[in-house]
Amino acid sequence: MATNILLNYVPVYVMLPLGVINVNNVFEDPDGLKEQLVQLRAAGVDGVMVDVWWGIIEQKGPKEYDWSAYKSLFQVVQECGLKLQAIMSFHQCGGNVGDVVNIPIPQWVLNIGESDPDIFYTNRSGTRDKEYLSVGVDNKPIFHGRTAIEIYSDYMKSFRENMSEFLKSELIIDIEVGLGPAGELRYPSYPQNQGWVFPGIGEFQCYDKYLKEDFKAAAARAGHPEWELPDDAGTYNDVPESTEFFKTNGTYLTEKGKFFLTWYSNQLLNHGDQILDEANKAFLGCKVKLAIKVSGIHWWYKVPNHAAELTAGYYNLDDRDGYRPIAKVVSRHHGILNFTCLEMRNSEQSSDAQSAPQELVQQVLSGGWRENIEVAGENALSRYDATAYNQIILNARPQGVNKDGPPKLRMYGVTYLRLSDELLEETNFDIFKKFVVKMHADQSHSDDPQEYNHAIPPLKRSGPNIPVDDLLEATKPIPPFPWDSETDMKVDG
Secondary structure (H helix, E strand, C coil), X not given: CCHHHHCCCCCEEEECCCCCECCCCCECCHHHHHHHHHHHHHCCCCEEEEEEEHHHHCCCCCCCCCCHHHHHHHHHHHHCCCEEEEEEECCCECCCCCCCCCECCCHHHHHHHXXXXXXEEECCCCCEEEEXXXXXXXXXXXXXXXXXXXXXXXXHHXXXXXXXXXXXXXXXXXXXXXXXXXXXXXXXXXXXXXXXXXXXCCCCCCCCHHHHHHHHHHHHHCCCCCCXXXXXXXXXXXXXXXXXXXXXXXXXXXXXXXXXXXXXXXXXXXXXXXHHHHHHHHCCCCCCEEEEEECCCCCCCCCCCCHHHHHHCCCCECXXXXXXXXXXXXXXXXXXXXXCCCCCCHHHCCHHHCCCHHHXXXXXXXXXXXXXXXXXXXXXXXXXXXXXXXXXXXHHCCCCCCCCCCCCCCCCEEEECCCCHHHHXXXXXXXXXXXXHHHCCCCCCCCCHHHHCCCCCCCCCCCCCCCXXXXXXXXCCCCCCCCCCCCXXXXXX
């Protein structure tokens, strides 16, 4: 194997089916899964990613964890010679794009929500979203004496203790820390189960009493006790121009609007920072990488207000980078930023959505690279065509392969969504196999991550807190790195 060309190798992982461990904590079809994993391994796939559901593991009661089904699953993955990316999934499964399985968060938590519904994200009209706990309760000890952060921390520590053999054997290479709905660091601003349809702008989700109190206190400290949360930002399926908040010269550009958007997006930054700090403590010394997922909100990206990003908590405008501060937080914890929608091209989107997934991907990946962190990614929707695969390969190596050594830009890894019978159908699987080979820069599968610069050292302690000024500095836009117009490693080339 040519060693220099191997430095262009981008590992490929495949997301396991949502219900591989069912809602009753049973590994239903180990033999069927093993058969599929053997096929993936033969195709040169490097590993798999799996959701480790809070709603399954801690469903019996506080700190009553049952890891047994997942242990059997991890054993099967190990026997098949694949690596494992484990997601700490603190969100509900169901109600998002592509969810065919329903796994709520633990019943004992939902019970607390019966008497205190403000533990859930809430929109202005008072509708609660039960897929993830509000960032407003991160530090409130209302869950039988524990805070939400303590719940997440205890869960991760229990995972480390119970999965120690798989951490020691280096089966598990990466822990993706769930930070919101769909495991993404965002607010549930576009919930399909509340009637949102693409490309609606979504709604702000900070009207629970805990976040309301927090905002009022912040406004008072800023000398504006009279400021309230927005009441002019429209509803889920509005277009930006039909709202006072997002329209041209709207509220979002006023002093009050900027204050709100800064507060709203900082809540998420602090939330991610705190939980990553706990994850870092839980997995300290293990040979794993920590990762977080950021959502690819590509609709309304081309208009000045970026409305759909703003409601999701990404304060990103043409003159303000909403993603580089997230990358800076991730860098403090030696983490990876995992981004979605790698397969999408602008030309595939309807013009009324003002969507620009290609520029969005370029902005977010460039911001990560500028903060000296590794970036990884996945496709947003299942695709089996050459066009989508070529777009993913282009984003994985935006300036192509370097035959003499590492490429200037290279993603750390790509996770393909998702393992299914459809993927394994002959025609689909043939092109998928080509995709894996091209991601590997035409090299055969490598069992030694050191060959492509992916050796994982023991996790070190997080760095010091990032000063507010440094986070503000990171909001200054820098043009993205240049991208080739098409990949030099096409699956149909």
